Amino acid sequence: MVQQVDADYQFTGVEYVRAMGDGLVTIRNPHLNATLTLDSRDHHNPTRIAEGDAAADPPSQIRFDESWLPAQPGSAAPNGDGSAFTITPNGAGNARIDREYQRTGTSWTPGSVSFSVAVTGTPTRSARLKVTLNAASTGAVQLGSTVVLADVLTAGETEVLFNVPADTLAALQQTQEPVTIAIEVAGAAGAAVDIKSLRATTYRATPRGQARVGTWDGLWATTASTSKSPVATVGETSQRVCSSGSRTLESDSFVPKSFTWISRHLAVDVRIPTGLPNPAWQGSVQLYYHDRPEDTVSQFAGQFDLTGYPAGEWVTAHFTLPEPIFEALQETDRGSTLQISLMADAANGDCFRFDNVRFMGELQWNGATSSGLGDGPFVPVTTAERVLGFETEDAWHVVQGTPASVVESPTNPETNALSLPVSNYTVIESTSFPTSELFTFGPTLKLDVVSPPPVNPGWSGDASMFLKCMGANMSHQEVATNTVPLPQGSGAHVVNFVVPPAGLALLAQDNECQLRLVLNGPTNAGTYVLDNLRFAF
Numbered sequence: 052m053v054q055q056v057d058a059d060y061q062f063t064g065v066e067y068v069r070a071m072g073d074g075l076v077t078i079r080n081p082h083l084n085a086t087l088t089l090d091s092r093d094h095h096n097p098t099r100i101a102e103g104d105a106a107a108d109p110p111s112q113i114r115f116d117e118s119w120l121p122a123q124p125g126s127a128a129p130n131g132d133g134s135a136f137t138i139t140p141n142g143a144g145n146a147r148i149d150r151e152y153q154r155t156g157t158s159w160t161p162g163s164v165s166f167s168v169a170v171t172g173t174p175t176r177s178a179r180l181k182v183t184l185n186a187a188s189t190g191a192v193q194l195g196s197t198v199v200l201a202d203v204l205t206a207g208e209t210e211v212l213f214n215v216p217a218d219t220l221a222a223l224q225q226t227q228e229p230v231t232i233a234i235e236v237a238g239a240a241g242a243a244v245d246i247k248s249l250r251a252t253t254y255r256a257t258p259r260g261q262a263r264v265g266t267w268d269g270l271w272a273t274t275a276s277t278s279k280s281p282v283a284t285v286g287e288t289s290q291r292v293c294s295s296g297s298r299t300l301e302s303d304s305f306v307p308k309s310f311t312w313i314s315r316h317l318a319v320d321v322r323i324p325t326g327l328p329n330p331a332w333q334g335s336v337q338l339y340y341h342d343r344p345e346d347t348v349s350q351f352a353g354q355f356d357l358t359g360y361p362a363g364e365w366v367t368a369h370f371t372l373p374e375p376i377f378e379a380l381q382e383t384d385r386g387s388t389l390q391i392s393l394m395a396d397a398a399n400g401d402c403f404r405f406d407n408v409r410f411m412g413e414l415q416w417n418g419a420t421s422s423g424l425g426d427g428p429f430v431p432v433t434t435a436e437r438v439l440g441f442e443t444e445d446a447w448h449v450v451q452g453t454p455a456s457v458v459e460s461p462t463n464p465e466t467n468a469l470s471l472p473v474s475n476y477t478v479i480e481s482t483s484f485p486t487s488e489l490f491t492f493g494p495t496l497k498l499d500v501v502s503p504p505p506v507n508p509g510w511s512g513d514a515s516m517f518l519k520c521m522g523a524n525m526s527h528q529e530v531a532t533n534t535v536p537l538p539q540g541s542g543a544h545v546v547n548f549v550v551p552p553a554g555l556a557l558l559a560q561d562n563e564c565q566l567r568l569v570l571n572g573p574t575n576a577g578t579y580v581l582d583n584l585r586f587a588f
C-alpha cells in the first residue's frame with residue numbers, strides 16, 4: 052500500500068496504490084494496452100518496468116544479483132538481507148566484480164552507472180573504487196572518476212555516479228555489441244566496500260548536489276594556459292590546465308543557496324596527466340571559498356594530495372568543509388565563488404583536467420521548503436510538487452514574456468501556484484526533472500487555469516505544451532501536445548493537453564525531461580494563474 056503522509060509523517064488516510072503481498076505491484080492500463088510493474092520486493096533495489104507501450108528497458112534490469120559473482124580477485128558476497136554486495140579485497144588489496152550485458156535487439160546504450168557506497172575498515176590513502184566499461188570496439192575505458200575509499204569513510208555512505216565518456220558512448224551507439232561493466236577496488240587491504248542500489252541510465256547524468264558552477268560547461272578564470280576539453284566526467288566539457296607551479300582557477304559567481312542539496316563534503320574530479328617528471332610528487336589541489344559580497348579574504352577549505360594516484364586517470368579530490376563555509380552555503384543568497392589552487396610540475400605533453408564539483412556523503416536539503424508551513428516542520432518539496440505543482444520559484448522560468456511569480460494557489464489554500472502575465476507570445480519552461488520521480492503518467496496532461504477578464508471576446512488565445520527529453524542518443528527530442536483554446540472568464544478552468552505516444556515513450560524511459568508551455572494570447576491579455584499539472588488517463 053502506498054499512503055500519503057503529512058509533515059509529521061503521519062498517515063493522512065489518502066491511498067495511492069494498494070497491493071496485497073510481497074512488494075510486487077502490477078498496474079494494468081487497458082486504455083494503453085500497457086502494464087507497469089513496480090517491484091519493491093528488494094526495497095533497496097526497486098525497479099519499474101513498463102511493458103506493452105515500450106519494450107522492457109534493459110537499464111531497469113541492471114542490478115546486483117548472483118551474475119556479478121564470483122569476484123576476481125578478492126571476494127564478494129550478498130549482504131545478509133540481500134540489499135547490498137560486500138566486496139573484500141585479497142591480500143594485495145584488490146578485488147573486482149563484473150557483469151556482461153547483451154544489447155542485441157535493443158537500442159539501449161549505458162550512459163551512466165550509479166550506486167551507493169559505504170566503506171568499513173582502514174583503507175590505505177591510495178585505496179580507491181574504480182568503474183570501467185569494456186566492449187570490443189572501445190576496449191576498457193574508465194567511467195567517471197575513481198573514488199578514494201578513505202574519503203568515503205570520512206563522508207559516510209554516499210551516492211556515486213560514473214558517466215560513460217562521450218566518445219565511448221558515441222562509439223557504442225553504432226553497435227549492438229555486449230558491454231562488460233566492472234567495479235574494481237584497488238589497494239584496499241584491510242578494508243571492505245559495501246555497494247548497493249545499482250542503477251544505469253541511458254544518458255550521461257548529473258549528480259544530485261551539483262549546482263551550475265559544478266558542471267564546468269564554461270572555463271573558470273585563470274591566468275594559466277587553459278582550454279576546454281571534451282574528456283569530461285559530467286556534462287560535455289572539462290577544463291584543461293597546463294603551465295607549471297602554482298595556478299589558481301576561480302569559478303563564476305554563484306548563489307550558495309542555489310545548491311539545493313549540500314553536505315559538509317565537497318568533491319572535485321581531477322585528471323592527473325601522464326608525463327609528470329617526478330612520480331614521488333604529483334602535486335596537490337587546494338580549495339577555497341570566497342564570499343564576494345562580504346569582501347573578506349578567501350577561506351581555505353582544504354588540500355588534496357595527488358601523489359600516489361595513477362596518471363591518466365580521474366580521481367575524486369575530497370574536502371571536508373570547515374563549519375563557517377558550511378554555514379555560508381546555507382545562508383548566503385548573494386554571489387560567491389569557489390577557487391582551486393593547483394600546485395604541481397608541468398607534465399610533458401599532457402595537462403591536468405578538472406570537472407564535476409559536487410557534494411558527497413549524506414546530503415541535506417538546502418532549497419525551498421513547501422509553502423504555508425510558516426515555522427512548521429521542515430519538508431523537502433518533491434519534483435512533482437515543484438514542477439507539476441508550481442510550488443517553488445526555481446522550478447519554472449520565463450523564456451519569453453514578463454517575469455512570473457509564485458503566489459498562493461487560488462484553488463488550494465496554503466499551497467502555491469504560478470502567476471503569469473500574458474501578452475502575445477508568452478513561453479515558460481520547467482527545470483529538467485528525472486522521469487523516475489513521476490509517480491504516474493498518462494496520455495492526458497491537465498492544468499488548472501484561472502483566467503483574467505476577457506480583453507478580446509472574439510479570440511481568447513491558445514496554449515500548447517511541449518515535452519522535451521534527453522533521448523538515448525544524447526540529443527534532445529521535443530514532442531508537442533495538441534493546441535487548446537485559452538480559457539476565458541472568471542473562475543477556475545481545466546485545460547486538457549493530449550500527450551502523443553512518442554511523448555509517453557520518452558516518459559517511460561529512464562530519462563531527464565523538461566516541460567515548455569506556450570501561451571499565445573491577445574496583447575495585454577492579463578495575468579493567468581497556473582496550478583496543479585497532473586497526468587490522467
Ligand SMILES: [Ca+2]
Nearest residue numbers: 266285286288
Ligand atoms: Ca563538465
Ligand SMILES: [Ca+2]
Nearest residue numbers: 440441467468
Ligand atoms: Ca500548486
